[in-house]
Amino acid sequence: MKNEKIIRKNPAGMPKPVGNYTHITKIPRNSELFVTSGQIGVDQNGQFPESFNLQISNTFNNIKSVLDAEQLTADNIIKVNVWATEQIDWDYMYSQWEKLFGNDYPAMTIGYLTALGLPEIKIEIEIWAAKA
Template sequence: MESGKITRKNPTNMPEPVGHYTHITRIPRNAELFVTSGQIGVDQSGQFPESMNEQIRNTFYNIKTVLASENLATSDIIKVNIWATEEIDWNYMYEEWGKLFSNDYPAMTIGYISRLGLPEIKIEIEIWAAKP
């Protein structure tokens, strides 16, 4: 294991992940840590689309934008927390997920909740990143 590199693994003595994530991510000593606020599906004009998939698309756009503001690459992402107020279309979600990541997935947590900060928000995704 390289000491100055973010590493991800799935221990062989436990079940494989049930989705596109990794069970454990190791952050090297002295890495700079970045935590985003939850990114939501608002578009550039401040509007919320009605459909969950459109909000997912906008949310991923907003994630890419906030990462770029700090010159972070998707390989720097160590943890993703997802909250949704309605069922996620996983085929669509993983299509967008695949545009952000290769097969080097970060750790991930998903929760379905009754509501988010505003009634029109259907999904919110928080990103943790580290730059060695």
């Protein structure tokens, strides 16, 4: 059972994903589950840059810090929820996304909202991870 790992796939008969995600992610039985609070674009000094793309960069830095704290990597991520208050610059977002995931994408949901928890927050990303 120790050889079980997280499996990501796009089932036959499904349309190809319209973005960099996988339709289904399966975690093995008895895996340890980790759920983060939404990570936001605040920097190490508690400041929110005005630039949406800088908030994206900070958010990915914060995700990496949270993962590192639990000795997790992108391979452990099973689901990502993205919430944004502005239209996402997908070229920039995917440049950060691919630094984290390479080409092995987790399941993902994206939603656009009129506001997040504080007026300065433009993007929030929640991570679900599992350690098999």
